Amino acid sequence: MPANLTPDYFKAEKWFKSASTDEERILALEEMLRVIPKHKGTDHMRADLRxxxxxxxxxxxEGGKKGGKRTDIFHVPKNGAGQLVLVGTPNCGKSSVVAAVSKASVNVTDFPFATxxxxxxxxxxxxxxxxxVDMPPITPDYAPAGMVNTYRNCDIIGIVIxxxxxxxxxxxxxxxxxxxxxxxxxxxxxEQDEQGNRLARKTIVICTKIDAAPDGTIETLAELTERDFEYLPFSAxxxxxxxxxxxxxxxxxxxVRVYAKKPGKEPDMKEPFTLDKGSTVEDLAFTIHRELAEKLQSARAWNAPDIHDGQNVQKTHELTDKEIIELHFA
Known part of the structure; x- marks a missing residue:
């Protein structure tokens, strides 16, 4: 009985043959199993693939269990005010999202598993x-084992659909x-594990290719999904x-973003410090330099609600977004 293999299968097979790592070969085989026609003519092929x-x-x-220190390729140090990490299935548009909002060198292709x-x-x-952060795709049957740590360490997870x-x-x-x-x-x-580490993450849904979707698709998806996610429409x-x-x-x-000002000089309005809401002047001082923070005597604030520009504030003064702070040390 003929196999009648599809173009998608041959694409996945070509990818498998060109793969350079076992992890990549696993993903390619997963894709081959997903797209191969399921009938008696492919029984032996599917068994061989499995x-x-x-x-x-x-x-x-077994390679991961053997001795020797290995580099964690899924460790992404946090930069900026926070970290959004994407999760999605093959060809959902994760790389297109990253390419649209940043200058990262992502591989945007029509072929699955490019990342x-x-x-x-x-x-x-x-x-x-x-x-x-763009991430490798997941399937119903496979996701790289170490990838979960990237999500555990981020601030927000973006489900890309x-x-x-x-x-x-x-x-x-x-x-x-x-x-x-x-x-x-x-x-x-x-919310926390036995060591007090935060487990669950804030999660949003980024809905890609909305320009090609029928009207009402997002609303229907929200109704059929049990969880109360926030849906953000997007078109690359x-x-x-x-x-x-x-x-x-x-x-x-x-x-909140806070602009530092040296006494007698204009504030630096180009690169603000970012701190968690509820942070104080003292927290800002520690962010700038821990040793100097111990010598903090007083501070002045501009662009803050309920106080006059240039007014003296206490170390416990709670910072607000776009506030300008001038620190005075002993």
Whole structure:
């Protein structure tokens, strides 16, 4: 019986043959199994693919258990005011989002699994830098083991859904992955682990390719999804929703920007310090220099509500967004 293999299968097979790592071969085999026609003519091929996949997974797992210090390719140090890390299925548009809002060298292609390691970039909300991280895609059957640590260390998770192609199926894959690792807040998930580390992360849904989706798709997806997510429409083709998405991420970071001013000089309005809301003048001093903070005597504030410009404030003065602070040390 003929196999009648599809163009998508041959693309995945070509990718498998050109793969340079076992991790990449695993992803390619996953894709081959996903797109191969399922009938008697492909029974032996599918069995062979599953056998290859099992061997590769075993090899990768055993290699990770053997001695020797290994570099964690999924460790992405935080930069800027906060970090947004994307999660999504193959070809959902993650790389297109990163390319649209930053200058990161992402690989935007029509071929799945083009992203194999985290790709960080910096996006701007006004004068504030926010880090955005493209990640390898996940499937119902596979996600790189070390990738979960990237999500555990970030500030916000962005579920990227191509709303022009089976959005509910994509959502189920992403939420199942995040829930299985206790990254989504709900009544069944503790907010902290035994060591007091925060588990669940703020999560948004970035709906890509809205210019190609039928009207009402996002509303239908929201109704069919059990969780109460916030949905942000986005089109890399038209630019729709770009600025709104970045602005909303800044709001969710829950930070304030503060401009430092040296006595007798103009404030530096180009690179603000970003601190958590509720931070004080003393917290700002520690952010600038820990040793100097111990010598902090007083401060003056501008552009703050309920006080006059240049007024003296206490160390405990709570900072507000776009405030200008002049620190005085002993």
């Amino acid at each position: 056998k290859k996949l099992s061997k590769l997974r075993t090899a990768v797992e 194999q390691t985290p790709v960080p970039g910096m996006m701007y909300h006004e004068d504030v830098q926010i880090e955005i 191509d709303v022009a192609a089976d959005p509910l199926e994509q959502m189920e894959v992403c939420t199942e992955y995040l829930q299985s690792h206790r990254l989504l807040p709900d009544e069944n998930t503790d 083709h038209t630019g729709e929703g770009l600025h709104e998405m970045v602005a909303r991420v800044f709001e969710l970071l829950n930070v």
